[in-house]
Amino acid sequence: MARRTKIYEGKAKTLYEGPEPGTIVQYFKDDATAFNAEKRDVIEGKGVLNNLMSEFFMLGLGQIGVPTHFLKRINMREQLVRSCEIVPLEIIVRNYAAGSLCKRLGLDEGTQLPRPVVEYCYKDDALGDPLVSEEHIAAFGWASQQDMDDILSIALRVNDFLSGVMLAVGIRLVDFKIEIGRVYDGDFQRLVVADEISPDSCRLWDIKTGQKLDKDVFRRDLGSLTDAYSEVARRLGVMPNNPPSPSKPTLVN
Ligand code: TMP
């Protein structure tokens, strides 16, 4: 078997050259990190769950006309995506106060925001992905004004879509982060949703109980991350037939 060319190894995924020019294979690892990788662990089965959930969200976005980099899922851990140039911004949309917003503005966790709030962080691990304003983005040329208009519109459409999908399965979408890529078609550039959409990059709370079903379980040591992610996958109907290493014993006949 031919050896693949590794393009990039990130904290939760590894990227390999795809079978055709302009394609990339995204391999979802089981590694979990938080606080800029100060806290790390390997959570068996996380990569499989995130691969399946990200496929589900990207396909759904495609169906409502939001362009994404997703082409097809290859197997339980890998998906084929269009290669794109990642805009060096993390785009965060918040519906309820949580995480760094609570710290920054002294809000109580769970306070509903008067409207979705969109924030931008500059993607730079060494700097800890600092919050930046549109002034910084324009001044340093990270994205044009046209790009920013398109990014805002995409971010709000993703928010409406994800909020609705989650609400339908009894989950509140508190906030999420997306990344945007540039794809070139001849002389034209299009923006697409890239990277992944999974409980690693969202805050998800059970509507009835408030139970956290996202990476905060790992960040704050609130229990089993596999159980939390499996619950989201099960409600969305994308749970694999052989659930990855359940932490509870199951009855074998
Ligand atoms: P924050 O409240 O820590 O700023 O996080 C906002 C959202 O962004 C939350 O859904 C978690 C997600 N996020 C990432 O996906 N990657 C990150 O590196 C960080 C810090 C947050």
Ligand code: ASP
């Ligand atoms: N993804 C980031 C990291 O590892 C932070 C986080 O999600 O909390 O370091």
